[in-house]
Ligand SMILES: NC(=O)c1ccc[n+]([C@@H]2O[C@H](COP(=O)([O-])OP(=O)(O)OC[C@H]3O[C@@H](n4cnc5c(N)ncnc54)[C@H](O)[C@@H]3O)[C@@H](O)[C@H]2O)c1
Ligand SMILES: N[C@H](CO)Cc1c[nH]c[nH+]1
């Protein structure tokens with residue numbers, strides 16, 4: 001991990017490109033085929049890309065049962081406790097409809113309605129995280145979404161990882177389909193004989209999933225195109241180098257393109273963390289991924305002043321930010337751009353990934369400048385409500401009609417004028 005002086009003016013804006021033109025064309029073909037042929041295309045692509053031949057891809061009650069049996073009771077309890085914490089946190093986010101009545105009898109308001117059906121993509125392979133099942137499904141459930149459909153690619157054995165099925169089972173999600181990639185996104189967006197069409201698709205995935213989400217956006221809504229995980233740690237010399245290094249590596253192990261950055265004013269901490277990262281790396285089962293991530297996207301940024309350190313963090317706009325100083329809350333007000341902010345030495349990033357309650361689906365690639373974590377609002381729509389009384393229209397009707405004529409819209413004006421008859 002390189003130590004770089006901030007004064008060297010290194011570029012901090014991150015942009016991990018997703019997909020080639022050829023991959024985009026492949027995805028368009030897959031989507032077109034699923035739209036035209038439904039289940040037949042889904043099963044053909046599953047055989048081709050996942051190497052499994054199946055003729056029925058909805059997870060059966062027996063498969064849920066087997067997953068439950070395969071995992072030990074203690075793990076089930078941990079998952080249940082985490083789900084409770086996540087639900088409690090998201091319940092605080094639920095907004096209420098409101099209606100305001102004026103003295104003239106006008107009622108104006110905002111009615112909040114949950115979207116009807118949401119689709120959740122859970123990636124396959126080593127990224128099949130039960131925690132991500134919670135983070136995508138729980139805000140939808142708290143919002144009141146009635147239909148939740150989950151898709152995830154089958155492994156070579158034709159099965160879905162037990163942890164993923166258990167997480168779905170704990171949340172009461174029964175519509176789980178063994179399909180991945182662009183064909184899964186197409187099935188969710190347009191429906192097939194087996195998979196119900198949804199209104200919004202959330203969840204991360206590989207390049208084919210990301211491109212497919214971009215492609216179906218507009219026909220359905222999507223959450224965001226999640227890039228590789230990121231962590232920035234803002235620390236002074238009260239931080240323990242071994243803990244800072246461990247937290248940097250916690251995100252580096254996700255993906256060879258993950259980024260982990262320490263921002264500090266302490267030369268001593270910078271050097272100690274550099275050494276610790278090197279030492280701790282070797283002991284990780286995913287050392288190869290973490291090493292590549294740290295070498296290609298890791299940095300220790302040494303700043304002259306604390307003010308410069310804060311500006312640097314805001315420039316990075318990291319997915320996760322840890323502040324490890326004596327009084328971290330003192331700096332919170334100055335942080336403008338970060339997906340999730342972890343304060344103090346005990347708030348290690350994985351606390352948020354799994355257990356505390358806030359969502360771990362967060363803006364990456366510098367998009368924390370304008371986006372928020374996945375939340376209950378993402379599964380809600382707002383409708384404006386307008387009820388004018390006779391008195392109100394009598395009072396304001398002429399102004400509205402004049403405004404319409406100013407825009408050259410005579411039919412608009414007449415729609416108002418015609419009501420004048422009522423109070424002549
Ligand atoms: N940002 C996050 O929070 C987060 C979390 C978890 C996972 N992820 C990402 O999810 C991804 C998981 O990747 P994965 O591939 O293991 O699982 P995946 O589920 O994303 O993709 C598997 C699917 O890709 C399709 N596919 C594979 N090769 C193809 C090809 N040549 N042409 C067309 N389709 C093809 C197949 O249909 C397969 O089912 C990683 O990129 C990881 O970084 C991100
Ligand atoms: N840190 C990841 C999001 O950036 C989420 C995750 C899932 N499991 C472990 N971590």
Ligand SMILES: [Zn+2]
Pocket residue numbers: 229250251254353
């Ligand atoms: Zn993580």
